[in-house]
Amino acid sequence: MKLKKLISYTFVMLASFCAFTAEGYFIGDGGAGKRVLVYTSELENGLSDSSDAWIAAKVKRDIINDLVTYSNLTVINSDERSTIRKIQKEYESSEYSTDNPVQLGKSVQAKSYITLTTTRLEQKGQDYYGISATIYNIETRQAEGGFTLKPSFSQADFVTKAHGTVSAELLEQMGVKLTSAGKRLICTGSFDEAVSGDISDAEENLSAINAELEKLSKKQSELSVQSLTSLEEQAHKTRIETQKALLLQQKKNEEDKIQRMKADEAKKQEEDAINKKRNAEKRDSILSLSSQIEKKAQAIRDKKTEALNAAQRIVIIEGEKLALLENENTIAASIEDYNSKLKAECEAQMKARRERKTPTAEKNPDGTLNERGLMSLENDILEIKAKYEDLEAKNESDIREKTNEAQKQLRKKITADIDDLESKKYTITSIAEQGLYLRIGNYDGNIGKEGWKYGLAFSFDGQTVYETEDLLSYQDLTGKTVPGYPKLGSKNREQNLKLYNQYLDTVENYDSFFRMNVPFVEAVLTYSVRTQSYKNPSSYVLVIEKIEFRNVSTGKKIKTVMPLIHCPYQYTPSVDIDWRTESVQKSDYEEMLKQNRLKKQAELDAQKKEEQKQKKEQKKEEQEQKKEQKKEEQEQKKEQKKKAKSASSKSSKQDPRDTICSLLYEFIPGAVNFYANDKSAYITVGYTATLGLSDNMFIGGNLEAGCGGTAFFSVPQSDDYYYDSSYYETDDTAEPVLTCSGILGASYNIAKYLRASVYGEGGYILNELGGGVGASLELYIPKKFGIMVSSSVLYNDTNKFMLKYSAGIELCF
Helix, strand or coil, X not given: CHHHHHHHHHCCCCHHHHHHCCHHHEECCCCCCCEEEEEEEEEECCCCCCCCCHHHHHHHHHHHHHHHHCCCCEEEECCCHHHHHHHHHHCCCCCCCCCCHHHHHHHCCCCEEEEEEEEEEEECCEEEEEEEEEEEECCCCCEEEEEEEEEEECHHHHHHHHHHHHHHHHHHHCCCEECHHHHHHHCCCCCCCCCCCCHHHHHHHXXXXXXXXXXXXXXXXXXXXXXXXXXXXXXXXXXXXXHHHHHHHHHHHHHHHHXXXXXXXXXXXXXXXHHHHCCHHHHHHHHHHHHHHHHHHHHHHHCCCCCCCHHHHHHHHHHHHHXXXXXXXXXXXXXXXXXXXXXXXXHHHHHHHHHCCCCHHHECCCCCECHHHHHHHHHHHHHHHHHHHXXXXXXXXXXXXXXXXXXXXXXXXXXHHHHHHHHCCEEEECCCCCCEEEEEEEEECCCCCCEEEEEEEEEECCEEEEEEEEEEEHHHHHCCCCCCXXXXXXXXXXXXXXXXXXXXXXXXXXXXXXXXCCCCEEEEEEEEEEECCCXXXXXXXXXXXXXXXXXCCCCCEEEEECCCEEEEEECCCCCCCCXXXXXXXXXXHHHHHHHHHHHHHHHHHHHHHHHHHHHHHHHHHHHHHHHHHHHHHHHHHHHHHHHHHHHHHHHCCCCCCCCCCCCCCEEEEEEEEEEECXXXXXXXXXXXXXXXXXXXXXXXXXXXXXXXXXXXXCCCCCCCCCCCHHHCEECCCCEEEEEEEEEEEEEEEEECCEEEEEEEEEXXXXXXXXXXXXXXXXXXXXXXXXXXXXXXXXXXXXXXXXXXXEEEEEEEC
16 A cells, blocks of 8 residues: 555655656756755635545645656655655754644755645635645745636636646746647646647657657666665656556557548648639538538537536546545554654653662662562553553544544545446537547448448547447438439439439538538547446446437437447546445445355365265275175175085085075976876976075975876776776877976985975966975985975865876986
């Protein structure tokens, strides 16, 4: 903040820094070696609500800037106490009170000082301002010069134009002879502004600016190789860079002006050459029309508006900011001055206490302080320090309390003025005001174009912020379509030829107007202003909302463009201060704290979430490890169990069975089955598969297919018959049958490789639902093969009870 304050607002040139001031602005040495103190700037008869109190500080700062820029004088601002102390230290002067200009001037080796008094005069409800500047000789204490502008200017005109007029007169009275270019440039925007009448004036201005730039570049090169160690030297270097940037902008403005003048002159010469070839009647006609248009244009220029334009409003806002900043600096300096006195008093009292004669009871035999003496001295020193710390705190509180209300009101006014600035739409015209430049070229009669190409440039406060090019068509400008050339023998040719010649005459007239810069067309640009954050000091955005083109002769609107372009604008010098009201600052601070808390909470939440994720992944990993470990343990147990079973099977007859989770351990790929009772008999072949539930329990399934039928036999006629199986025969026809059943049973090894089983069977038995029980005997080689025989009793509704005999080969797993 201190650095920016020195850069933007100090503009004080010490003797060692005066050599770079450009001679392009003045003749001779420009007052080199002379020191002048700009002392007070006061406002008389200000508004009762103090809303114009900032004007005095603004005018003072602007005049100091002018004096420094357009001379080789060493200009000292009485408000810059740090600079004054440095000069006093350099010349080993006593620190005189700033309340006495003579003493202060002598202490900084100044030969004269200047006082400024701004006066407000109210007339018919309107406020008018004027200024009086007086130059005093420090040795004689007599006034030796001065200048007065009577209160006849509006506030906006006064704060934007007064300083140049006053500064030019003060420089002249202090022996600085300005060049013609210097006089014009220092008064740019002032009441007595000398507008460049021809190209030679503008070129002279450009030459002076280039001379300034050359010397600034030389000084900048010298500073670039120096090792800057102090704040003032760094501020000086940055100030040169800032002034160079301003000169470059001024140079561009002059170059643009020269370019426009040369283009206008070329068009005028072209018009003069064409005009010589015209007949007298045509010349008189064009002259008469252009004279009428000029009168209408002058009527537009003569219309005055009392409303402030955007640039004036910004100047007022920046002046209020400057006053706010200087008030803050003054408050801080006052606190620092008083506290430095208190600090000196505190040091003197502590020294006196340390040098005070020590009572005998507080001394050792050798004369040094004993414990009581040390404790007494320490307590007394702490008491003195606490006393002066309280005085310093009270001093700061008292000063800020006295000035708080004024600063508070100034902050409110800045806020209100910014709101007012942003709430309005502003217009600028190419006829009534400087800043909007419309230039129209010669007619382009090519089919599809048929119009005049125009260039439009918008300059805001000396900075070109917007430029555009486009076409104004013949139809836009005249409201008529372009007639075609009538062919020979065409209908109504003479009438159409007359229309075509009128078209040619109209184009020639308009071309002539545009070459002579007759304001036949008026451009009206509408824009609004947006203020950037206080973090971007003195930065604004101009929003180009609408451009209208009007025919000055008829007053009709001929074309409208809606560009909606945002153009940045930087006010110079910028004022780096947080101008917002305390409530807004507090709200913003609380919002910042809230956002910081939310950000911190979000970071904590993210961190917590990440930790939870890591814990979850770690837990998952641990579970996977445990699962793997458990699986390994189960496999180990299973392996051990198998080994134990294998060992057990070697030492016993029992052959252990696997559980249902294991593979199929028995499969009978082919079995022959015989079903029979006293009425029927069936033969089937099929497959049986079983799966172990435990060592002794199993389940399985059975699938068979075959045929059979009702049984019959022959009986002798005598009663002396006997049974003979050879008489038992099947019926003449065989019935196909299917069996699909489930099995649940238990087994036991009655020998090492001989296993007996009992089981129950149920399901689809010989084409019907049925079931039964049975037993089997297996002779096998483990995990290879074996043979099986079984017998069972089955029942279904048709066949009732039947015996089933089975035999087959099995595969063992």
